[in-house]
Amino acid sequence: MRISQPRRAYWIIIVSYLAALLLTIWPVPDWAEPFRPAWVVLVTAYWCLFLPHRVGVISAFIVGLLVDTLTGGLLGEHALALVLVAWVILRLHLQLRVYSPWQQTITLVLLMLLYTLIPFWADGVLGYTGHAVARWMPVLTTAILWPWVAQVLGRLQQRYQVS
Amino acid sequence: MAFASRQRAPSLFSSNPAGSLRTVLLIIASIALMFYDHQRGSLEQVHAALSALVYPVQAAVNAPYALVGWAQEKLATHVALVRENGELKQQELVQAAQLQRLVSLQQENDRLRSLMGASKEVPGRVVVAEMLGVDLDPFRHRVILNKGTADGVYDGQVLLDAQGVVGQIIRTDPLSSEAAFITDPSQAIQVEINRTGLRTLVVGTADVNTLSLPYLANNADVRVGDVLVTSGLGGRYPKGYPVGVITEVKRDPAESFASVTAQPSADLTHGHTVLLYFPVEKPAPLPKPEPAVKQPKARKTARRSRRP
Numbered sequence: 001m002r003i004s005q006p007r008r009a010y011w012i013i014i015v016s017y018l019a020a021l022l023l024t025i026w027p028v029p030d031w032a033e034p035f036r037p038a039w040v041v042l043v044t045a046y047w048c049l050f051l052p053h054r055v056g057v058i059s060a061f062i063v064g065l066l067v068d069t070l071t072g073g074l075l076g077e078h079a080l081a082l083v084l085v086a087w088v089i090l091r092l093h094l095q096l097r098v099y100s101p102w103q104q105t106i107t108l109v110l111l112m113l114l115y116t117l118i119p120f121w122a123d124g125v126l127g128y129t130g131h132a133v134a135r136w137m138p139v140l141t142t143a144i145l146w147p148w149v150a151q152v153l154g155r156l157q158q159r160y161q162v163s
Numbered sequence: 164m165a166f167a168s169r170q171r172a173p174s175l176f177s178s179n180p181a182g183s184l185r186t187v188l189l190i191i192a193s194i195a196l197m198f199y200d201h202q203r204g205s206l207e208q209v210h211a212a213l214s215a216l217v218y219p220v221q222a223a224v225n226a227p228y229a230l231v232g233w234a235q236e237k238l239a240t241h242v243a244l245v246r247e248n249g250e251l252k253q254q255e256l257v258q259a260a261q262l263q264r265l266v267s268l269q270q271e272n273d274r275l276r277s278l279m280g281a282s283k284e285v286p287g288r289v290v291v292a293e294m295l296g297v298d299l300d301p302f303r304h305r306v307i308l309n310k311g312t313a314d315g316v317y318d319g320q321v322l323l324d325a326q327g328v329v330g331q332i333i334r335t336d337p338l339s340s341e342a343a344f345i346t347d348p349s350q351a352i353q354v355e356i357n358r359t360g361l362r363t364l365v366v367g368t369a370d371v372n373t374l375s376l377p378y379l380a381n382n383a384d385v386r387v388g389d390v391l392v393t394s395g396l397g398g399r400y401p402k403g404y405p406v407g408v409i410t411e412v413k414r415d416p417a418e419s420f421a422s423v424t425a426q427p428s429a430d431l432t433h434g435h436t437v438l439l440y441f442p443v444e445k446p447a448p449l450p451k452p453e454p455a456v457k458q459p460k461a462r463k464t465a466r467r468s469r470r471p
Contacts (some may be wrong), residue, residue, distance in 0.1 A: 021217070021220050022220060022223060022224055024296065025220070025221065025224050025297040025298050025299065026224055026297075027228070027296050027297060028298065028300050030432070031178065033298065033301045034301060036298075036301070056182070056183070056185075057182070057185055057186045057189050061189045061192070061193070064193070064209070065196075065213060066213065066216065066217055066220075068213075068215070069210070069213040069214055069217050070217050070220065070221070070297075070299075071299050071300040072299040072300055072302075072303060072305045072307075072341055073253045074197050074200050074201060075196045075197065075200035075206060075210065075213075076192075076193040076194065076195075076196030076197035076200060077197055077208065079189075079192075079193045079196065079290075080193035080194065080197070081188060083186060083189045083190060084190070087182075087183075087186045090182060090407070117175050117191060121260065122197060123302065126201070126349070127348065127349070128349065128369075129303060134301070134302075135302065
């Protein structure tokens with residue numbers, strides 16, 4: 001019984017990450033483009049918070065590299081950003097778990113600022129400028145979505161007993 | 164009970180220095196990747212492997228769009244098809260008439276060029292490629308195409324559409340390739356103003372409908388409505404294809420350069436298909452093709468010339 005559980009766990013984690021990657025490049029109308037939430041941050045945040053012994057900096061690194069490849073960015077920029085986010089959450093996961101959803105949302109705003117800063121900085125070095133305000137929009141949309149995403153992933157985790 | 168203790172032990176583990184060491188190593192790895200990726204060519208294999216890994220994701224996202232297109236084709240009514248056929252026939256007639264003029268102009272041009280001792284222009288051929296329906300980084304104007312090295316696509320290949328120059332291939336994989344539009348902030352293209360023959364450089368901006376011409380002197384002969392065509396200098400883009408139309412010219416006496424913007428001729432926001440341009444003879448690979456560095460380099464020289 002206990003042996004079969006970890007196998008189930010991997011599948012639901014991988015499916016959630018796949019969904020996040022699909023949503024990262026899903027075509028949306030031009031006006032909605034700047035508001036696209038950072039889905040991989042939401043998923044990484046959830047698993048690092050509730051399954052820190054399964055999902056950590058290494059999975060964050062791999063997913064970050066996939067995001068870089070999917071979005072055509074510089075290889076490593078989202079990987080670095082996601083590793084930092086995962087590391088902060090792993091460090092604080094015991095405190096963050098007992099926070100109310102509202103407090104977790106505020107924490108996610110701070111984490112998203114960190115996550116957005118790295119590609120912003122890398123693009124600045126490369127000479128990509130402009131759209132300074134639009135770039136920071138996902139900070140808000142991602143944080144706002146957190147309670148719902150946490151609830152959905154929480155249901156999935158309970159239903160399939162991911163641990 | 165056993166379960167709880169099993170969960171607690173790894174949590175403690177995750178906050179011990181071993182976790183931090185791992186994180187530091189991954190941070191160093193990321194920065195090294197960014198550094199080497201910026202210097203093109205050294206990470207081709209890594210890119211190829213990762214692209215192959217994410218291709219199913221891209222294909223999955225593209226699938227509904229491909230399906231809708233296929234369904235529209237299959238379910239099109241007879242009336243609509245007849246109407247479209249009529250429209251296309253009319254269009255073809257108009258274009259054939261224009262082509263007649265073009266043929267005689269081309270011959271006249273060839274004659275004049277031979278009189279002047281200039282070399283004859285060689286036309287290339289084109290192959291249709293489709294953009295995958297996926298959104299990339301919104302701050303870079305890039306697309307994934309469904310043709311790769313298996314179809315003969317190569318790095319630096321030029322993309323056209325019915326109206327003008329679209330951009331160039333910046334990365335190739337066996338099944339797909341990545342292209343940058345001319346409006347991508349990393350792109351620059353050698354053009355001449357069709358009316359006067361004045362040569363200059365067009366660079367991309369952050370906006371998909373705007374091109375910038377930062378290196379035109381304040382007294383340069385340029386007007387709103389002037390057509391920009393590729394000059395063929397630089398060896399990347401073929402000569403004589405429309406790039407854009409000047410939309411705004413601002414001259415500030417305090418500045419030595421005019422602020423000129425243009426709108427791209429190619430339809431970059433709507434179209435789904437592009438043309439891959441194959442020159443008759445493939446140009447010799449440029450030493451270290453590095454589109455991201457092109458723009459700063461050009462700026463540097465401009466700055467140098469700005470000094471008295």
